[in-house]
Amino acid sequence: MPDGTIRKLPVGAWLSLEKPRLQELLDLLRQAGYRTIGPRVADGAIVYDELESVAQLPLGILDEQDGGQYRLTSDPKAGYFDHVVGPHSLKNYLFPPRETVQELVQLGAGWEPQPPPPPGPPIAVIGVRACDLHALAVQDRVFLEGPYVDPGYQSRRERLFLAAVNCRRAAATCFCHSMRTGPAVPSGFDLALTELDDRFALEIGSAKGSELLARVDWPPCTRAEIEQAREQPRNLERELHRRSAASESADPPRPRSLDTTGIRDLLLGNLTHPHWQQVAERCLSCANCTLVCPTCFCSSVEETADLTGEHVRRERVWSSCFNLEHSHLSSGAVRNSIAARYRQWLTHKLASWIDQFGTSGCVGCGRCITWCPVGIDLTEEVAALRRATEC
Amino acid sequence: MLTVPPAAPTVDRLNPWGVHAARILQVHAEIPDVVTYELEFHDPAVRARYRFQPGQFNMLYLPGIGEAAISLSSDPGRPERLWHTVRAVGNVTRALARRTAGDQVLVRGPFGSSWPLEKCRGHDLVIAAGGLGLAPLRPVLYHLAGHRSEYGSVTLLYGARRPRALLYTSEYDVWRAAGIDVLTTVDLGDDAWQGNIGVVPAMVERLPLEPARTWVFTCGPEIMMRFVIFAVLARRVSPRDVYLSLERNMNCAVGFCGHCQLGPAFICKHGPVFSYEQMRPYLDIEDF
Amino acid sequence: MSQDVATALRSLRLLERFPEELLAPLAAIASVESFPAGAVLFRQGDAARTSYLVIEGTVALEVCAPGVGCKRILTVTSGELLGWSPVLEQEHLTATARALTPTRAVAMDGRQVLALCEHNPRFGYEFMRRTALALARRLNATRLQLLDVYGPEMASTPDERAANVPTASLPSPPGA
Numbered sequence: 001m002p003d004g005t006i007r008k009l010p011v012g013a014w015l016s017l018e019k020p021r022l023q024e025l026l027d028l029l030r031q032a033g034y035r036t037i038g039p040r041v042a043d044g045a046i047v048y049d050e051l052e053s054v055a056q057l058p059l060g061i062l063d064e065q066d067g068g069q070y071r072l073t074s075d076p077k078a079g080y081f082d083h084v085v086g087p088h089s090l091k092n093y094l095f096p097p098r099e100t101v102q103e104l105v106q107l108g109a110g111w112e113p114q115p116p117p118p119p120g121p122p123i124a125v126i127g128v129r130a131c132d133l134h135a136l137a138v139q140d141r142v143f144l145e146g147p148y149v150d151p152g153y154q155s156r157r158e159r160l161f162l163a164a165v166n167c168r169r170a171a172a173t174c175f176c177h178s179m180r181t182g183p184a185v186p187s188g189f190d191l192a193l194t195e196l197d198d199r200f201a202l203e204i205g206s207a208k209g210s211e212l213l214a215r216v217d218w219p220p221c222t223r224a225e226i227e228q229a230r231e232q233p234r235n236l237e238r239e240l241h242r243r244s245a246a247s248e249s250a251d252p253p254r255p256r257s258l259d260t261t262g263i264r265d266l267l268l269g270n271l272t273h274p275h276w277q278q279v280a281e282r283c284l285s286c287a288n289c290t291l292v293c294p295t296c297f298c299s300s301v302e303e304t305a306d307l308t309g310e311h312v313r314r315e316r317v318w319s320s321c322f323n324l325e326h327s328h329l330s331s332g333a334v335r336n337s338i339a340a341r342y343r344q345w346l347t348h349k350l351a352s353w354i355d356q357f358g359t360s361g362c363v364g365c366g367r368c369i370t371w372c373p374v375g376i377d378l379t380e381e382v383a384a385l386r387r388a389t390e391c
Numbered sequence: 392m393l394t395v396p397p398a399a400p401t402v403d404r405l406n407p408w409g410v411h412a413a414r415i416l417q418v419h420a421e422i423p424d425v426v427t428y429e430l431e432f433h434d435p436a437v438r439a440r441y442r443f444q445p446g447q448f449n450m451l452y453l454p455g456i457g458e459a460a461i462s463l464s465s466d467p468g469r470p471e472r473l474w475h476t477v478r479a480v481g482n483v484t485r486a487l488a489r490r491t492a493g494d495q496v497l498v499r500g501p502f503g504s505s506w507p508l509e510k511c512r513g514h515d516l517v518i519a520a521g522g523l524g525l526a527p528l529r530p531v532l533y534h535l536a537g538h539r540s541e542y543g544s545v546t547l548l549y550g551a552r553r554p555r556a557l558l559y560t561s562e563y564d565v566w567r568a569a570g571i572d573v574l575t576t577v578d579l580g581d582d583a584w585q586g587n588i589g590v591v592p593a594m595v596e597r598l599p600l601e602p603a604r605t606w607v608f609t610c611g612p613e614i615m616m617r618f619v620i621f622a623v624l625a626r627r628v629s630p631r632d633v634y635l636s637l638e639r640n641m642n643c644a645v646g647f648c649g650h651c652q653l654g655p656a657f658i659c660k661h662g663p664v665f666s667y668e669q670m671r672p673y674l675d676i677e678d679f
Numbered sequence: 680m681s682q683d684v685a686t687a688l689r690s691l692r693l694l695e696r697f698p699e700e701l702l703a704p705l706a707a708i709a710s711v712e713s714f715p716a717g718a719v720l721f722r723q724g725d726a727a728r729t730s731y732l733v734i735e736g737t738v739a740l741e742v743c744a745p746g747v748g749c750k751r752i753l754t755v756t757s758g759e760l761l762g763w764s765p766v767l768e769q770e771h772l773t774a775t776a777r778a779l780t781p782t783r784a785v786a787m788d789g790r791q792v793l794a795l796c797e798h799n800p801r802f803g804y805e806f807m808r809r810t811a812l813a814l815a816r817r818l819n820a821t822r823l824q825l826l827d828v829y830g831p832e833m834a835s836t837p838d839e840r841a842a843n844v845p846t847a848s849l850p851s852p853p854g855a
Contacts, residue, residue: 150647300642329638334639337678339678521829584751590820596816597759
């Protein structure tokens with residue numbers, strides 16, 4: 001346990017944390033005032049939820065994912081973080097599904113805007129993957145780096161603590177290797193954990209991370225441990241490249257991949273291609289893909305009044321370009337057909353996002369493939385459009 | 392990448408959601424279902440720092456009902472009182488129609504890009520408007536009337552469905568007196584109407600113009616703007632010098648909510664005023 | 680007289696870049712006519728004899744139908760073709776033309792124009808090309824009028840949707 005001495009741990013330092021002591025990390029975060037969030041099993045899926053004890057982590061549980069399929073299995077050999085990504089992402093906490101943006105109170109004949117409520121406690125998320133760190137950077141561009149700053153997002157983002165995890169397994173729906181967003185966690189974390197056999201190799205990524213661990217007595221990693229921790233995600237990346245390039249039958253299930261060569265012009269140059277209609281015949285326009293997408297940011301503002309009508313809240317709720325009302329004008333909706341709405345989603349995600357934010361809106365997490373009730377796979381749709389326009 | 396205009400200096404600099412109370416000073420009936428509200432901020436400090444450019448819009452907010460994006464139609468040289476011409480057509484605007492002088496409206500803004508009045512200085516200007524599309528162009532006309540010598544010839548071509556649907560008719564003579572050629576047309580005439588009958592693009596085809604020194608601003612129904620643009624391009628005006636104001640579902644006004652996208656553009660933050668050259672690839676795609 | 684007509688023809692936008700040598704034969708069969716405000720140039724249903732090219736003034740076209748009354752559907756103004764039926768071998772005029780302002784126009788006998796086209800195919804091509812362009816413009820304008828674009832779809836009132844119904848933030852697991 002901490003012996004009271006304060007250590008100055010540089011960014012880039014590695015500590016070795018034995019698995020039975022993982023709770024210490026959680027306790028440190030909670031003592032520092034963080035609301036701790038991590039992966040937990042709920043309703044047959046691994047979701048992000050409040051994490052008080054490491055016993056709540058999905059130790060020994062794996063997720064099998066494919067188009068329209070998600071299933072949990074147990075495997076005694078699996079570690080704490082050998083599942084991949086579930087339906088939740090950081091978006092659920094930084095850009096919550098429902099958030100008050102303005103409150104007003106009636107005073108006489110008029111209304112008085114109220115000052116924003118004090119922010120909630122800072123959030124620490126444990127188990128964040130490389131794709132989700134990239135997704136966070138994508139949302140930062142939307143809410144922080146444009147001409148306007150969203151104050152709620154900014155407040156949560158600045159106080160966020162990120163304990164990331166290097167993936168050592170990929171689902172069949174993962175294609176981070178195509179999007180260059182994983183599986184190794186890049187910069188942008190406070191701590192990064194790599195799960196080894198009996199311990200975690202823990203890399204310090206920020207001053208915030210360094211400060212948190214200033215009093216711990218965890219030993220530094222050995223050179224071999226650091227090497228193993230670095231090699232593990234690299235091996236996975238090589239494996240993803242190899243297996244996604246191999247023939248279907250060689251090593252099923254073959255992971256997804258997405259050829260991003262000239263993708264902006266491929267999509268925006270074929271807006272009237274009949275392929276959109278072919279996707280629309282399968283798409284239910286249910287909006288699941290946009291809800292699970294870690295970068296989708298569409299929202300609407302709703303008015304909520306209390307029973308007296310003297311107190312009104314403006315609440316921002318998640319919305320989706322798959323909703324007909326999304327493009328509503330007084331003269332009617334702009335995007336009436338499902339084909340037009342699917343085209344909007346995909347061309348925005350993979351093409352016009354590049355114009356708007358200088359980056360793709362896709363991080364290759366594969367959530368939209370898994371959670372599509374009919375298993376529409378954007379990697380297949382792009383490949384099909386590419387084939388259809390090349391011949 | 393599309394250029395994003397620098398963040399409009401909104402009334403509330405720190406919080407794009409921040410609303411400010413304003414009072415309706417006057418309600419002026421324009422045409423059936425369309426009225427102009429004259430608003431003034433309660434807070435003198437807000438009033439003092441509020442500025443806008445022609446073509447920008449405000450979000451008008453009625454608590455418990457919602458917000459509507461409404462363009463500013465007053466003189467940018469007099470930002471202490473704001474005019475908004477509104478047709479009662481949706482939830483918010485119908486509720487607004489029940490408000491009278493003295494009532495409160497909450498405002499955030501101004502948002503969006505503006506007509507390039509600096510860039511086109513010294514050139515001839517054709518302003519082609521249809522229906523309520525004249526409202527976001529009226530600040531341009533006020534500006535031109537006040538700075539007439541800085542521009543070449545200025546022509547307003549304005550059309551509406553019927554003579555009684557023409558907006559701001561009492562001001563045409565004022566604009567004419569300031570040296571602006573005002574030509575109107577209607578889709579359907581009546582016995583009293585001695586003016587033009589026909590659509591705005593047909594007036595563009597008739598207009599004598601020098602393409603190399605002509606800039607075009609257009610606002611109105613999207614299909615009208617499209618044909619106005621075809622007509623001026625056929626006359627060899629450069630697509631770089633043709634500007635249009637687009638309408639999409641503007642909800643947050645600051646590029647956060649995603650509703651008003653058209654291809655790479657967020658109409659609220661990249662627009663609503665665009666050069667035709669910027670938006671050309673996306674205007675003719677059905678349902679886009 | 681025909682010199683005046685030629686001068687008038689040269690000034691018309693519809694005849695811009697009309698070959699000079701082809702103007703003379705047209706001038707020879709045309710005359711300049713003047714109409715006071717309110718004058719009717721031709722009536723719907725009249726035998727189609729004379730087509731006009733408006734030199735100056737504004738002429739309204741009206742279409743009348745029982746039960747509907749007369750509707751002014753278009754104004755024709757300087758430089759434009761008025762009355763296409765006579766030069767396109769139609770028997771009757773389809774609208775009434777009423778001068779809204781004092782109007783001067785070049786009047787041409789349809790049969791004589793057609794005979795000229797027949798006799799000189801180059802003239803026929805140049806004349807009919809411009810007639811087609813005038814009709815194409817009318818057609819485009821009519822389409823726009825048909826769309827009745829000035830509905831509630833107004834550029835100054837964006838916004839306004841029914842509140843979006845948010846879907847639950849966690850979709851139910853497919854095939855769980």
